[in-house]
Amino acid sequence: MKLKKEFKSLEKSAVELTVTIEKAEVESAYKSTLANYVKHAQIPGFRKGHVPQNVLERKYGDSIKADTIGTLIDQSFDEIFKEETENRPLPYSQPVMDKAPELDITKELTYTVHYDVFPKVTVKDFSGVNVKEPQVTVSDDDLAEELKSMQERNAMVIEKKDATVAKDDIVTINYSELGEDGNVIAGSERSDFVFTVGSGENIYKIDDEIIGMKKDETKDITKKYKKDDADPELAGQTKKIRVTIKAVKIRDLPALDDDFAQDCNEKYKTLADMKADIKKNMELAASRRVKEMKNNSLLEQLVEKNKFDIPASMLQAELDGRWRMMAQQFQTTPEQLDKMIAASGQTKEAMLEQWTGDSEKMLKSRIIVDCLIRDRNISVTPEEIEAQYAKIAEEGGMTVEEVKKHYEDPRAKEYLIDDAKENKLYDEIYKEVKVSKGDKMSFKDLFSNVQ
Template identity: 45%
Template sequence: MIKSKDIKKNENSSVKLSITIDKEDAKKAYDSVLAQYAKEAQIPGFRKGKVPAAILEKKFGRGIRYEAGENLIKDALDEAFKEIEEKPLAYSIPTLISDFPEDFTKDITFEVEYDIYPEFSVPDYTDIEVEEPKVSITEEEINAELEKLQKQNAIVVEKEEGSRVEEGDIITVNYQELDENNSPIEGSKREDYVFTVGTKYNLYEFDDELIGLKKGEKKTIEKTFPEDYQVKEFAGTTKKIEVEIKAIKTQNIPNLDDDFAQDVNEKYETLDDLKKDIENRLIKEADSIIRQKKIDQFLAKLSEKTEIPIPKSMIKAELDNSYHQLAHQYQTTEENLDKALEKEGKTREDIYKEWEPSATEALKKRLIINQLIQDKKIEVSDEEMENYYKEIAEGAGVDVEQVKQYYAQMGLTNEQLSYDLKEKKLFDQILEEIKVKKGKKISYVDLTKANE
């Protein structure tokens, strides 16, 4: 079908493909559509299937030419994409930039533009230097983890009759807003609301005002909220809230001893066993965070040295995906998210403009990783994949089959998991090749905070 083809590269990994189709194939395509019209057309004065071609062309000429042209272009592109390396990205539909075919009695030439996977090379990176902070696990940090375990294993019990609310108590309240006449405001009432005093996990943050009250007591609180209050409709206003204490509970914290360690997990015989295991876990977590920090530094510096002509359709697809994920995060649809933005005087396009620099940089880094995996010919064997599953299973305290079933339910394929392992192997190599200098000392707490 294709008599000749030519491809030219434009900016940002866009190409222009020119195709010339032989006039004989052009006529065949036209005659095929004409024959179909002749078979199906119903025109008064003619039997079905017996309408002369001239009549059909006069009545349906434009439709016949359009359908024939569409078929020709589709078939020619299918043929071309089997032969050329410059194939379009999945989300880049070839766009016709020439005139649509009209004359099917001679050779037909048409041109399309589309985006392709960007071609680039990764420059030498062995001179890149990254910093590795020095972290030590302190006794205080181990004790802080023990305290968390104590709270997790605490038993919640009712406080004795006549006890008063104290910080840290778990209380159940009924509350409602009152108007200037001390009448309840419709729709503001909330019953059996439970929260821990001191956390301020309640709409009005009335924790402090409830300290000292007993079960069954009521208190009317008048509270003025600052201009920057997190609940926008309360900001800068004064509210009157009536609160009734329905229940007061406290946590019975277990003692830190060998029995506590055994209750946490039967694998521990003593409290020292538990503390040692906590220390080892914190060391592993710190090592993992430090490793990722070194990788992030490396990619940021390599990205500055690397020129990649990222196509616009690839950036658009990245932004579309981020918007979809945002809607999913808020458990809504993209259309509802559009409406919510409109209320704030924004559009999806405004958000895309804000996101584009970071989305482009994230894409650039992923492209670099992909290219390095190809350049280094990193592969993953079946045995390595199985060991990877075992490692995950051991860390989660489950068997390998459970891990495989979990990933299958999440829709993650072996190919996707294999890519994760390839990436891990890649950075194992790279961190051995680049320069790593010792950074400043930092506590485990500060390390994890910086990583949030």
């Protein structure tokens, strides 16, 4: 197809494309469209396929012209983007035409569209980048805490013999809020509420106040809440709560011995085996988390040093994706989620606005990684992928064949390749920037802010 194209860069990674199609192409497309109308048109008084062209042009002239324009635009787009990569529209950015062109078969056809493209970011300056690497060691206390968690997960809950409430007991209570007249406030009653004393997982935070109470005992508790209490409905208030202890239970923790290890997993023969394996997994988890924190710090600094705007359609697609994921988490549809949020007094628009900042940062980080991988021509060899299979198998306690079977899915394999490319990129960059020792952190603190 004979045409001329002109790209003009706009703000926020948008492009304006002006296309001029030669007169001969316009005339040919019009004749082809008209011939198709002649072939299929059915008009009273004429046999199918024998309607004169001038009759069709009088009756369907506007439609014939519109179809011709549509055909020319589609064909020109196919022609332009068959080889064009730099100015290709984003998948979710539909080209917009502000003004439809007019068809005159004696003239060239010119039209203009605008759309979003992938941002062009060139990252060359790494001066001033300083990545701090947290210093984490899995201590005996960390291991002991993990073992305690395993004990609790495998514990049996049994009735407490003396039935006196103490910290860490599991209690069942009935409660209600009392008014100034000492009567129960309607609607505040709750029966058979279960929680662990000391967890604070109860509305009125009365853990300390019920310690020492016995089963079937009832007590009226008056509690004053600080003005800066996290719960705005309690902050600065004084509440009177009537509580009755219905049950007091404890967790009967299994002994930490070889039998316990074997019960947890048949691959363990002794408690020592289990401890060694748990520590290895904790160290591996810590290493991955430290790596993630390093990479996040690096990208935050690169985003700050390399200013660019996110295309509007890219940001909207990201926000829409997060909304759909939230709907899946609530096991509902995005449309139903809209109604649920509205019923709670919030709006979808307000929530998307809250997400915008984090979404922009995440998208900018992703774009910088993609651009660096492209600019540095980073690729991975089949041998490197095989090494990746072996590493995953070793860390996961699987065979290489099991790992390969998992990555038979083309999308999973593509994800693995992309991850390998990113790892190679980070390895290169950390040779070019300053990496210094960060603060010492416990294993628990390392994961305290993970979302």
